[in-house]
Structure formats: structure tokens, C-alpha cells
Amino acid sequence: MSDAIRNPAGPVELEARQLSVLYGETRALKYVSLSIPDRKVVAFIGPSGCGKSTLLRCFNRMNDLIPGVTIEGEALFQGRNLYGAGVDAVDVRRRIGMVFQKPNPFPKSIYDNVLFGPKINGYTGDFNELVERSLRQAALWDEVKDRLDSSALALSGGQQQRLCIARALAVEPEVLLMDEPASALDPIATQKIEDLIYELKQDYTVVIVTHNMQQAARVSDHTAFLYMGEVIEYGPTNELFTNPREERTEAYITGRFG
Amino acid sequence: MQPGKDDVLPPVNASGTPAPATPFVPSVPRGAPGALPTFAGLRTANGARRGTDDAAVSTGGTAGELAGASSVEAATATSERGDALPASKQPHPAAQRDPSRFAPRVRQRRFIAQVFAAVCLVATLIGVVVLAALLVDLFRDGAARLSFDMVTGFPSRFPDRAGIGPALAGSAWVLFLTAMLAFPLGVGTAIWLEEYAPKNRWKRLIEMNIANLAGVPSIVYGILGLTLFVRVMALGRSLMAAALTLALLILPVIIIASQEALKAVPRSIRLGAYALGATRWETIRHQILPMALPGVLTGTILALSRAIGEAAPVILVGALGFVAFIPSNPTDQYTVLPFQIFNWVSRPQTAFHEVAAAASLVLLVLLLSMSAVAIWLRNKYTRRT
Amino acid sequence: MTVPDTVAHTETRSWGELGLARRHANERRIRILLVAASAVSILTTIGIVAVLAFESFGFFADVSPWDFLTGTRWTPLFESKSFGVLPLLMGSLLVAGGAALVALPIGLASAIYLSEYAQDRVRRVLKPVLEVLAGIPTVVYGYFALLYVTPLLRTVWPNADIFNAASACIVMGIMIVPMVSSLSEDAMSAVPRVLREGAYALGATKFEVATRTVVPAALSGIIASFLLAISRAIGETMIVTIAAGATPQMTLNPLRSVQTMTAYIAQTSMGELPHGTVEYQTIFAVGLTLFMVTLGVNIISNIVLRRFREVYE
Numbered sequence: 001m002s003d004a005i006r007n008p009a010g011p012v013e014l015e016a017r018q019l020s021v022l023y024g025e026t027r028a029l030k031y032v033s034l035s036i037p038d039r040k041v042v043a044f045i046g047p048s049g050c051g052k053s054t055l056l057r058c059f060n061r062m063n064d065l066i067p068g069v070t071i072e073g074e075a076l077f078q079g080r081n082l083y084g085a086g087v088d089a090v091d092v093r094r095r096i097g098m099v100f101q102k103p104n105p106f107p108k109s110i111y112d113n114v115l116f117g118p119k120i121n122g123y124t125g126d127f128n129e130l131v132e133r134s135l136r137q138a139a140l141w142d143e144v145k146d147r148l149d150s151s152a153l154a155l156s157g158g159q160q161q162r163l164c165i166a167r168a169l170a171v172e173p174e175v176l177l178m179d180e181p182a183s184a185l186d187p188i189a190t191q192k193i194e195d196l197i198y199e200l201k202q203d204y205t206v207v208i209v210t211h212n213m214q215q216a217a218r219v220s221d222h223t224a225f226l227y228m229g230e231v232i233e234y235g236p237t238n239e240l241f242t243n244p245r246e247e248r249t250e251a252y253i254t255g256r257f258g
Numbered sequence: 259m260q261p262g263k264d265d266v267l268p269p270v271n272a273s274g275t276p277a278p279a280t281p282f283v284p285s286v287p288r289g290a291p292g293a294l295p296t297f298a299g300l301r302t303a304n305g306a307r308r309g310t311d312d313a314a315v316s317t318g319g320t321a322g323e324l325a326g327a328s329s330v331e332a333a334t335a336t337s338e339r340g341d342a343l344p345a346s347k348q349p350h351p352a353a354q355r356d357p358s359r360f361a362p363r364v365r366q367r368r369f370i371a372q373v374f375a376a377v378c379l380v381a382t383l384i385g386v387v388v389l390a391a392l393l394v395d396l397f398r399d400g401a402a403r404l405s406f407d408m409v410t411g412f413p414s415r416f417p418d419r420a421g422i423g424p425a426l427a428g429s430a431w432v433l434f435l436t437a438m439l440a441f442p443l444g445v446g447t448a449i450w451l452e453e454y455a456p457k458n459r460w461k462r463l464i465e466m467n468i469a470n471l472a473g474v475p476s477i478v479y480g481i482l483g484l485t486l487f488v489r490v491m492a493l494g495r496s497l498m499a500a501a502l503t504l505a506l507l508i509l510p511v512i513i514i515a516s517q518e519a520l521k522a523v524p525r526s527i528r529l530g531a532y533a534l535g536a537t538r539w540e541t542i543r544h545q546i547l548p549m550a551l552p553g554v555l556t557g558t559i560l561a562l563s564r565a566i567g568e569a570a571p572v573i574l575v576g577a578l579g580f581v582a583f584i585p586s587n588p589t590d591q592y593t594v595l596p597f598q599i600f601n602w603v604s605r606p607q608t609a610f611h612e613v614a615a616a617a618s619l620v621l622l623v624l625l626l627s628m629s630a631v632a633i634w635l636r637n638k639y640t641r642r643t
Numbered sequence: 644m645t646v647p648d649t650v651a652h653t654e655t656r657s658w659g660e661l662g663l664a665r666r667h668a669n670e671r672r673i674r675i676l677l678v679a680a681s682a683v684s685i686l687t688t689i690g691i692v693a694v695l696a697f698e699s700f701g702f703f704a705d706v707s708p709w710d711f712l713t714g715t716r717w718t719p720l721f722e723s724k725s726f727g728v729l730p731l732l733m734g735s736l737l738v739a740g741g742a743a744l745v746a747l748p749i750g751l752a753s754a755i756y757l758s759e760y761a762q763d764r765v766r767r768v769l770k771p772v773l774e775v776l777a778g779i780p781t782v783v784y785g786y787f788a789l790l791y792v793t794p795l796l797r798t799v800w801p802n803a804d805i806f807n808a809a810s811a812c813i814v815m816g817i818m819i820v821p822m823v824s825s826l827s828e829d830a831m832s833a834v835p836r837v838l839r840e841g842a843y844a845l846g847a848t849k850f851e852v853a854t855r856t857v858v859p860a861a862l863s864g865i866i867a868s869f870l871l872a873i874s875r876a877i878g879e880t881m882i883v884t885i886a887a888g889a890t891p892q893m894t895l896n897p898l899r900s901v902q903t904m905t906a907y908i909a910q911t912s913m914g915e916l917p918h919g920t921v922e923y924q925t926i927f928a929v930g931l932t933l934f935m936v937t938l939g940v941n942i943i944s945n946i947v948l949r950r951f952r953e954v955y956e
Binding site: 284307326340362366367369370371374375377378379380381384385386388389392395396399412446447449450451454455462467468469470471473474475476477478479480481482484485486489503506509513537538539540563568570573574595597599600603604611614615618619621622625626629633 | 665666667669670673674676677678679681682683685686688690691694695698748749753754755756757761769771772773774775778779780781782783784785787789790791816821824827836846848849850851852853854863871874875877878879880881884885905908909912918920926927930932933937938941942945
């Protein structure tokens, strides 16, 4: 069983050590241990309710916002426990960004959306340059450069999601956590997001939760399969999908349950 | 089976935003606020307004009788005016059926239904009729006395020379001071309750307390103001005492309306802001409050318009019946328009009654304009997503 | 403290990292302000109770609570003083009861109409009208009661007093109709559409659906709205002060002049009463009674709403 979790080689950006999350009495995430390498894409897959989003949210302390939640174990960012004493959640969230399942742009202009994060975090550089850079990184610049002052809500679903990515990138994070970023989008928009992820991994560590296995296979370098709050198997993507070591992994990826 | 023409199902309204659960709130405007109170909690406990939920609830006695008899249902269909459909020509396989056991009396029941509809309509129109009578009466009695002099002049022993200048000034002062006091306190409390306070017993207690305060008679607030502001804080019969009293009176209203407005902001916006590394206050200040502001303002304006029309608390804290000057600072003595009207109505001379009617018209115009602004705000901002 | 720079590979030149301390300090300061604001609502309740209780305490040192609660003569300002509050209480209840008689049927029928019959266009006109009705200052209603309704009443019943309870009842009833209507309509709207559909599908007329399905389902809300309206009527001041009179008496005859608790407080406080005298303290004793009565009705209304609320799923 111990070789079911194969941590990748190379510098480690994020690490979970015996990480558990409890909602009241229920243990939603059970003693998860795995490490996420620097500047690669890791996918979390598994059936609904397996805890993949919960695990993702541990890494930017968004679980703190749920009342009645307890975290046990450690979640490390560049060697430092995110839940340790003296760690500021606000700073963590700037350095570890998140994109949500349903695009959630603020009801403001595109320009203001991108700049919200930098402004409150005290960015002292050139705003316009930052906006352009972020929108370019999100492959949205060409489509919106002439209407930065128009409302973000007027964009299509796929554009809104890329705007949310640009917004997250504008605070210059080191990690990007993506919670089913394309599940609310049509196939063409999905394709654009996936291409984007491929580009982004050159500069950022990306962790993506998806319940679309084919997407995980297309996009990620390493994949973790979770079930009922535990990591069943974790390893290089092509190995996990072509030669899974665990029976449950094989059952899931061949569609026998899910 | 189609219901008949006047049995049309009530239209499903898409109006109003679905409000998240709130505690029971009596006698207070809510949130896409109107001047009328609503049971905010009901709407959510039982699903959205006229939602399409599946509820398997028996509809009581009449249903039981008819439940098993499908052919009899055809016979008693109210799909046309007047007559029931002719009974089935073929005997139903379940031969126990005996349609003669039912006496649907469709014609009679339809008649009753129509009478009832008429009664309900009349009842609804009574309000309209009374309102019209009121306005006509006021107009008839008081329109003649409306003039520039009357509106700007001072009160007098002589009704022909009586004016509402100081009363209007007093009301304006009170409006301003009350707003300055009640708005920050009310919105601040709402923000605390919605965004910061842990959702425990204490929070519910505070909200229950606020709901109760909303139901306390306005004259009791006057008693509080008399003792606390006029005497203990030695503010005397000043504008400040009146403003403080009225601010306390409308505080619960503002709090509840603001809470509703804050609740209507989607959670996803909050999450998006936190995920970018914003502190709670930064999220509120830059994202949540701006989105909730129209609802907050509408509620505040409606609350203030109520404060302007109140006479009872003002009587207690010492408005004067005869003010021959325009108040110039919050420590001055004063009168307000409703109190002036009350003063004139209480006099025996018909002439003063006419002035009172004229003053009432001015007051109504003032209040209607405030309501119009509030309603315009509400309509303008509830349409956009 | 933040995650140490030594392991970070992003240059932090553009980020005001030290700003974090300032931002958190700001956050703390804001919290304190907000808590202070919230405290005002609690202090208000404490203030009301304290003020009423304190002065009433002084009052009940001179007048026995028993005499107060059971006496049938209220003459605190006359030579022979009597401090029985029942005439005032009865006055308030008479007016509130009469107003309820007017408002409840009209309000409920109007709610049924708006909820079950009216089309959108009609509702959009009628609801604002009701809101306007609700927004008219009670002073103006008082004017209407004294100078329009009372003369009208006296043409039918010439022996009615000039100040009488009936005019107040009628006008106050109209004033409360919007409240009953709005709250009842809310309660009825909360009844799911499918319930109505079920009844229609069984061949019920609209009258039957409204009265046998919707109203019973929404009953707790409707009763709660009735109670709230009554509470409002008991607490109302201006209409009764202007039109109902200043004669405290134990009567159920609406054509007579009465005095309600609220009218007493208003009328008395306009006179000159030295602070600290028993007469002055009557304001607080009556105020306390008024407060307790309305609080009681509000609490019962709350209980009715919660306890008997129909659960549809």
C-alpha cells in the first residue's frame, strides 16, 4: 500500500502531512500525506464528496471560513506549516491563489476586478502594466483590451473565468489552486482554460480539482485519486491512468463507480 | 384537465429576490424594502415564493372524498362554466363506483366563488376608496390656505396668518440629525451581525431584541427620551433630544433592512475577495457594502420618513406648540410639522382646522417624495443582477 | 509574521508587506466600532426597562399595585385621587378591538385577493396604494377621524359623543389594513404552488382553494399578523389622542368618549407636572403597563408563528 502514494521528485512546494479536516464530529479528510512539486500541475480526482475540494482549500486556509471546522496535521508551504503559530492567513492567500468552480467576478469593471487584490495588498508598482500583464497571462488581454472599463458581468462564462484567473494572478502568487475551473463552462471555453493551465505551469505551481478524468489526464503531471476522505493513490498521471496500482483506482477510472 | 377561465392559477411572480433565512421580523420593512412589514423568515423556511417544490401534503377533507374516483373527477370537472361533463358511458372496471353518491353542485359552488371574488375585490378597494376620501377631504379643507406665506410664515394666534415655517425648519433639522445618528449606528450594527458575529445564541438574542424593539409603541420611546435625554443628559427640550429619541425609534428598522441587503450579496463574492488576500473589513468595504448599499439606503429613507411623521415621541420630549423663530442649532427649542398639525387640530376654531389640513398636505407631499426616492432606488437596483 | 522570504522565489519589491500589520490593526479598530454600534440596541432595551421600572417603583411606593391593576376609576389629577388603570386599559382594548374588527376581515380579504386573484398589473398598482396608506402619518389620520368620520358617524348616531371610540376604531382599522394585508399575503405566498394545484386538480373552485387550502396552511402567519396588528393598535397614540377623547371610563360603548393608555400619556405630558410627584409618575406606570401589554402580544405572536408554522416538506 505504501507505494500507492508516490511523491514526485524535485523541489516541494506544498506538502500535506497527516492532514485531517473535521466538520464537527465528521472526519471529512483522513490523515492525508502527499507532496506537490514546484511548477508542475497536480490533479485531484475522485467521486463527489471524496474530499478533494476540502483538501484543496486547506492550502489557502479557506476552510477557516467554515464555522465548526477543525484541522489536524500539517499543511506545508515551502517547508513552513500554514497552520502554525504566527502565520497570517491573509498573506497566505495572496501567495497561494484560488480560482473557483463558478466564475465569481465582482460587479465592477474588468480593470477594477483585476486590481482589487493588488490594491488592498499594497502594490506599489504600475497598475496599468500589472493589469495588462495579468490579462495576457490569462489569455484574455486581446479580447478585452478595448473595454477595460466595461462591466465584468457582461463577459461570457468562459471569459469571466479567465478574468478570475487574471485576477488571481494579479497578486503574483506562487501557487494557483483551481477548484473545478471548467466545470461550468462549455467545451470551447474549457479547451481554452486547459491550454492556459499548460502555459501557466511554467511560472506557477498548479493544483487542480476536477471530476472530469479526461481533463486530469490531459492537463496534469501528477494525479491523486481520493475516495471517502483518503488519498488512495498518487503518482505520475500517465502511470495512474494506464497502470493503476490500486483496485479502487482502477474501478474509478474505468467507470465502474463514480 | 384544465381549470376554467377564472380558476386560473395565480401568476408566479418573479418579483423580489429570494431572501435567505432570517429570524421572524414583525412590523418592519425588509429588504428589497417597502413601507409594509413582511415575514422574512417565512419565505425561506418554506421555499421560494410560490416555488415549484414537490410537496406531498394532503389537501384535506374534500380531497379524500374524491380521491379514488377518476371517472367521477371527470364528471365533476370545473373545466367549463356551469354544467358538469356528462357521466361516463361505459361502466368502469372497478364496478363499485357509483357517481350518484356525489353531489358536486358545480353551479352553486361557482356562484359562491364569484361572490367571494367580488367581496375580496371590494375589500381591497376599500383601502383605495378611503385613501381617496382622505385626500379629497384634506384638499377640500386645506387647499385654500396653501400659499407661499403659509409655508414659510410663523404660527400665529390668527389662523389666517398662521404659517409652518418653523415647523418645516424643525422637521428638516430633525431629519438631518436623526439621519446622522441612526444611519451609522444602524448600518454598523447590521454589518456586525451579518459579517462578524459568530452565529450562536447571543446573536439570536440580539436579533430577537431588535425585532422586539421594532414593536415597542413609539410613545414608549418618547418616555425613554424624556427621562434619558431631556432630564438625565440635561439636553432639555432641544432638537438634539428629539433627534436622539427618534434615532432610537427607527434604529431597529434600519438594522433589519440593512441586514437583509447584506444577506442578499452572494457568498461567492465574499469567497473571491478573501481568496485574494483581503481582510474581512476590506471585503466589506470594497465589495459587500457597495453591493448592499441601494437596499440599505432604501430602508433608511423609509425609516426616516417614518420618523418625520411621528408626533407621539416628540410630544413627550417637549416640542413646543408655538415657536416664533427658526431653530439655528441642535440645542435650540423647536417644533415639527406633525406636532404643529396636532396643535392646530386640537383647537376648537374651524379656521385652524383648515390650516391643519393645509399643513397635512405639505407633510404628505414631503413624505411621498421621500417614498418616491426610496422606491425609485429600489426599482433601479433590483433589476440588475 | 509571514512565510519567510528565504524560501520564496518571488521578489517582494512591489508588495507593501509591512502593510499587513497596519491592515490587521485597522481590522481590529473597525471591530471595536462595530461592537459599540451593536451595543446600542441592547442598551436601548435596558434603558426602556430601567426608566419605566425606576419611576414606576417610586409610583408603587405610593399606590398599591393591587389598587392600580384592579381599580376602575382613574382620576389622578382630580381632588379625590384614584389610580385604577382599568379604564385606560379598557379604553385601549376597546379601540384596538374595534380597529381589529375593521382591519382583520378587510385585511385578510384583501390579502386573499392580492395573493390568489389579482394579476400582476393589478398588484403593481394596488400594492403601492397600500404602502401609501401605511405611510400616512397618524396625525393626519387623527385629523380625518375627528373632522370627517365623527361628523359622518353623528349623522347616523346623533347621540354619539364628539370624541368617541368608534371614529378612532374605524380610522385606526383602515390604518392597520395594509399591515394585516401585507403580512397575511406573505404567509399565503409561502404556501407552495403545488398545494394549490393539487386542490384545483381535484375540482375545487377558487373560493374553496383559498379558504380550505391556502388559508389553513398559512394560518399561523395570518394569526401572527392579526396579533401584530392588534399590538400596533394598542400602541398607537395620535389617532386616539385627537379623536377618542380624554375621559377614562369603563365602557364598551364605542360611541362614548374614552381614554386610552397612550392618549393619557400624551395628554398628561403636555401639562405641567412637577417632576417626582405621583401625578408625574403615573406617566411611567401607565407606560409600563402599555409596554408589558404590547410586549406580551408580540411574544404570543412570535410563538404562534414559530410553533404552528406549517412545514411543507
